[in-house]
Amino acid sequence: MSAVSTSPVIERGTATSRIAAIAAAIIIALLAIAPHFLSAGAVDRMTALFVYVILAAMWNALAGFGGLVSVGQQVFFGLGAYFAIRLADAGLNPFLALFASGIIVGAVSWPLSLFMLRLRNGEFAIGMWVIAALTHLLVNLDRLVQGETGTSLISLNVYDAGARRAAIYWLALASMTALLAILFGLLRGSTGAAIRAIRDNEDAAASVGVRVTGTKRLLFVLAAFGIGIAGALWLATSITFQPKTYFNVQWTAYMIFMVLVGGIGTFEGAILGALVFFLIETWFGGTGVWYLVGLGATAVLFSLFLPRGLWGTIEERFGLRLLPVGYRVRFPAAADGDATPSPQQTTPYREKA
């Protein structure tokens, strides 16, 4: 309690975070020129990684910051691919269709949110799953899709394979960067403060004038838009659209895995989790069923023993923050760790017990 007498410092950007921001810019620049050096296979893998980062970041925005755990996010992934197919079939340029598809998915999610956001916790999670199952069945009814047989994004075939690969890579990189930037900006601004207030205590947040429903809706629509883009990008890389593959709950399982392992409710954690998932998939994906058992078991173990994930734990331990979205109170009197009246207690990431 002695620290109370010294005045605490409110900080946001630190020297570390400024270095991290510069490093992030350099990494993105390097990634942008990478297709000139990488093999075709490596370019495809990197595109997959960007899609994973988008999925993790969007699911984390919803669950980690908004407190809304959905097990039905595959609905937006599937719809992203479906609308892209539909738009391309209607004659729209396939690359333009990918982006337009994300917009439509976001637009569709808005009326859905009016309804679903009134559900709580588990009911919301599984209610979204019902929505995904229903949407899957309805998409199957479309004659163009031909049920589970599926269809293909044939209009992409007019482009040369190499140019197409690079174009999709850049599109994925640009989408990832833009979505992360939007999320970062959103979380740093006043909306970010509102989001965290809602997550920590919805009633209290409402009582101090936070627009609870509107803020949740914003996150819901943003997550739907991002995941829709991810679905469209995935379609662009694999060309074929089979509803069973795109509306599979495993996509949500991957999102949950990435976010839980990386650190739910931390901006950096979702990116780290996507990277971990990508590496595990690259090394163990060939082992089939055991790989999935391992993912499930890891998710259970993390939620039981390390619920803040890798990044959450690192952050708590070392006070390290690369891309700070909130503010932190530092007590200058206790620079040597243990004696501190726990600066973490004021970190905005802390999950409510």
Place this chain on the structure above:
Amino acid sequence: MSNQIIQGILLGGYYALIACGLSFMFSVMRIINLAHGSLAVFAAFALWWLASRFHISPFVGLLIVLPLMAAIGWALQRFLLERSARGGALLPILTTFGLAIVIDNLLFEQFGADTRSLAPYIGSLSYDSWEWPGSIYVGKLAVIMFASAVILLGGLQLFLTHTRLGRSIRATSEDPDTAGLVGVDARRANAIAAAIAMVTVGLAGAFLGMRATFDPYAGAPQLLFAFEAAVIGGAGSLWGTLVGGIVLALAQTLGAQVHPQGFLIGGHVAFLIVLFIRLSTSGLGLRGLLRLPTRKPT
């Protein structure tokens, strides 16, 4: 048409059985167990394994599988749910979802992708039927299933209202801390409730295997059926679950009449319509709808 309605009502018995465990756990522990369907499929596989390997009739096999399910429920509560529930409302969702992935894929690893059924091991019961007036044939199995659902729901109702243990479970679901003050061991009550819920899941798994085929990934649809039946019927009593199961089954039967793929669509749409009406009239979440008769025992 009356034939379809009767078949639909009888199928509702199965949905009530599988929904019963889900809403029971939710009402007592406030946890929606996402591994619910996978555990039912696990029970079906256990019965199938006993029958195909050791020629044990599934009905006798229940004597082994139901206690096993109770033990699983106990362990689930003690080692997984209790711990994760301390981390807030979101963590149990993630834990049980991870568990479902593990169970599904372990079943796949062990039994492969083939669809199985318990029908070959229950003699002629899988196709025996009675003729009712108006030349309507009802399957004996369907009637047994429906009767089991009524007996199970009625038994649970009596257990919760008329026994000491039942009252302590209800007290815990109302307020664990206050229940503790009057000498109820909340940990024990929750673990027993989880064990009971898993016994009902085991029974549902048995009927799933007898009336249809199943495969390692059949858990997710069962979970959705259970959830839909519980929500549709959630009028505040265990009997609501039966009503919910019947409404779900009738909607599916009706959907199948309209379109070849309409069976599942009909069920999902009925669920959404009921949910929409509930939410727009009461403004309540499902919390208030999926409740056992703990406040007003009948």
